[in-house]
Amino acid sequence: MRDVSFGQYYPANSFVHKCDPRMKILFLITYIVAVFMAKNFYALGACFGVFLLVAALSHVPIKSLLRSVRAVLFLLVFTAILNLFFHQGGTVLWSWKFIVITKEAVYSTLFLAARLFLLVLGSAILTLTTTPVSLTDGIESLLYPLKLIRLPVHELALIMSIALRFIPILTDETSRIMNAQKARGADFESGSLMQRVKAIIPILIPLIISAFRRADELGDAMDARCYSGSKVRTKYKKLTFTWRDLLAFLLCAGLLAGVIVLKIYTQSLI
Numbered sequence: 001m002r003d004v005s006f007g008q009y010y011p012a013n014s015f016v017h018k019c020d021p022r023m024k025i026l027f028l029i030t031y032i033v034a035v036f037m038a039k040n041f042y043a044l045g046a047c048f049g050v051f052l053l054v055a056a057l058s059h060v061p062i063k064s065l066l067r068s069v070r071a072v073l074f075l076l077v078f079t080a081i082l083n084l085f086f087h088q089g090g091t092v093l094w095s096w097k098f099i100v101i102t103k104e105a106v107y108s109t110l111f112l113a114a115r116l117f118l119l120v121l122g123s124a125i126l127t128l129t130t131t132p133v134s135l136t137d138g139i140e141s142l143l144y145p146l147k148l149i150r151l152p153v154h155e156l157a158l159i160m161s162i163a164l165r166f167i168p169i170l171t172d173e174t175s176r177i178m179n180a181q182k183a184r185g186a187d188f189e190s191g192s193l194m195q196r197v198k199a200i201i202p203i204l205i206p207l208i209i210s211a212f213r214r215a216d217e218l219g220d221a222m223d224a225r226c227y228s229g230s231k232v233r234t235k236y237k238k239l240t241f242t243w244r245d246l247l248a249f250l251l252c253a254g255l256l257a258g259v260i261v262l263k264i265y266t267q268s269l270i
Contacts, residue, residue, distance in 0.1 A: 008168045010128040015244060017056035017129050023245040024126055027054075030252040031122045034259040035115055043262040044114055051253050053119055060128050068124035069117065076116050084109040113203030127164060136161040141239055155229055162218070166211075171211050177203050 011017075016024070031047065055065060069076070084105050087099070087242050139157035147153050178188065181202060203256045 008128065009131050010060050010064055012059045012129075013056060016054060016057040016125070018242075019248055020220050020239055020245045021130050021134040022141050022239060022243050023241065023248050024130055025135075025138050025142060027248050027252050028122060028126050034255050035118050035122070037256075037259050037263060038115070040266055041111065041114070042266045043259045044111070044118065046255065046258050046262060047118055050251065051125070053251075055121075056126055058125060058129050060125070064128060065121055065124050068128075069120050072116075072120055076113060076120075078194060078250060079116065080109045080113045083112050130167045131159045135164070135235075137235070137239060152229070166214070169214065170207070170211060174203065174207055177206050177210075184195055188266055232262070 031050070035044070035047050038047060055062070084101060127135075136157045139152050139160060141156065143151070143153040180187075182188070186199060186202070188196065191199070
């Protein structure tokens with residue numbers, strides 16, 4: 001579980017790290033929209049090409065990006081299997097009793113798995129190249145118009161940032177608890193599925209207690225530093241758009257336009 005890199009920050013002096021966090025958030029939103037708009041592998045290939053370009057500019061190791069997929073690997077496999085067996089209609093490739101696998105189901109499963117894979121990798125780029133503080137400032141700045149309807153924008157952005165930061169912390173805590181349980185004779189790897197599930201229950205209780213304790217300590221630390229939310233707060237570093245953000249915007253526009261063109265003028269691979 002220590003290999004899970006989602007929510008962690010990878011320090012580097014790269015083009016992507018120096019981009020404005022607001023632009024990176026908008027880029028991720030555009031990337032997600034483009035991935036969902038893709039209707040064939042040609043469009044997904046364009047999204048993957050943009051991802052490779054951004055990954056190369058970020059100087060983040062490929063291993064760190066692939067580790068982020070481990071956190072949702074079970075969800076990816078489970079969703080793909082459900083789509084494979086429950087897709088209706090098409091040319092039958094194999095059947096057994098009530099189980100029918102069609103050519104269209106295989107294509108749809110591969111396409112869905114590739115789409116989810118790209119979504120996870122794109123989100124990992126944001127968290128790996130943006131510090132929690134910068135991410136909070138970027139979200140708060142983008143949501144600033146919502147202050148007009150008295151929405152607590154700063155508090156909302158802070159909650160999202162803390163939630164992302166707690167992912168690796170709770171992951172390490174889970175690993176520590178499991179090692180402590182193994183030292184006392186607990187077995188998490190043998191037995192039936194139900195036995196493994198029951199073996200995990202003793203981990204959940206100390207993990208929940210630890211999460212509440214860390215949240216309480218964080219609250220005390222914020223109170224000790226006279227944290228008062230968004231009231232009368234100033235910024236040590238003000239966010240400014242640079243030429244890097246202009247290039248990122250042009251890449252966003254090019255990706256979205258390319259996916260739309262491929263969606264209109266290309267045919268399905270089936």
